[in-house]
Amino acid sequence: MSENAVFPGDKIASIEEYEAGYNTFDDGDMVRAATVGQKDLDKTTRIASIKHPKLLSIPKDGDIVIGTVAAVMSSMIAVSIDYINGKPTTSKVECICGTRNIRIRNVALVNDIVTLKIISHLNGTIHAAISESGLGVLFTKCRKCGGKVVPMRDAIKCVECSWIDERKLSSDFGKGDIFNLRD
Numbered sequence: 001m002s003e004n005a006v007f008p009g010d011k012i013a014s015i016e017e018y019e020a021g022y023n024t025f026d027d028g029d030m031v032r033a034a035t036v037g038q039k040d041l042d043k044t045t046r047i048a049s050i051k052h053p054k055l056l057s058i059p060k061d062g063d064i065v066i067g068t069v070a071a072v073m074s075s076m077i078a079v080s081i082d083y084i085n086g087k088p089t090t091s092k093v094e095c096i097c098g099t100r101n102i103r104i105r106n107v108a109l110v111n112d113i114v115t116l117k118i119i120s121h122l123n124g125t126i127h128a129a130i131s132e133s134g135l136g137v138l139f140t141k142c143r144k145c146g147g148k149v150v151p152m153r154d155a156i157k158c159v160e161c162s163w164i165d166e167r168k169l170s171s172d173f174g175k176g177d178i179f180n181l182r183d
């Protein structure tokens with residue numbers, strides 16, 4: 001890596017000298033990198049940015065992404081992004097999605113495929129939403145036996161063991177052939 005290579009959280013300039021530009025954030029004192037990339041200090045505009053090697057793979061606010069649930073926490077899920085606006089991405093950027101407001105027992109499980117809308121970038125973290133009707137789980141399995149599930153009103157039912165569970169289902173749940181290949 002060149003001497004301009006930075007990692008997320010690295011200090012790249014003082015906010016007195018430079019404004020936070022693309023792929024950066026300011027912590028009230030320093031401009032810091034929000035992503036891996038090359039430091040780019042524009043001396044004319046006084047804007048500090050990070051040139052990301054896969055710039056096009058970072059979703060923007062309002063983008064619709066499809067990804068794999070990597071972790072489930074009490075009030076959020078972390079999702080590894082596989083598609084941005086329908087286009088595949090290999091950079092494996094993660095976003096997080098708050099689930100506190102959703103009154104469902106298991107909003108999504110690890111390894112579920114979900115579709116989310118990007119709502120903001122904050123301190124280097126990409127935040128997404130799941131509450132709209134088109135958003136939510138596209139593919140999931142039975143939590144008890146790993147069997148195939150079918151939707152039943154607002155719930156899902158396992159065709160193997162008949163376990164009934166809940167997910168925040170997308171209105172597109174069960175559609176689309178690419179998701180059936182993941183069995």
Ligand SMILES: [Zn+2]
Pocket residue numbers: 142143144145146147158159160161162163
């Ligand atoms: Zn089952």
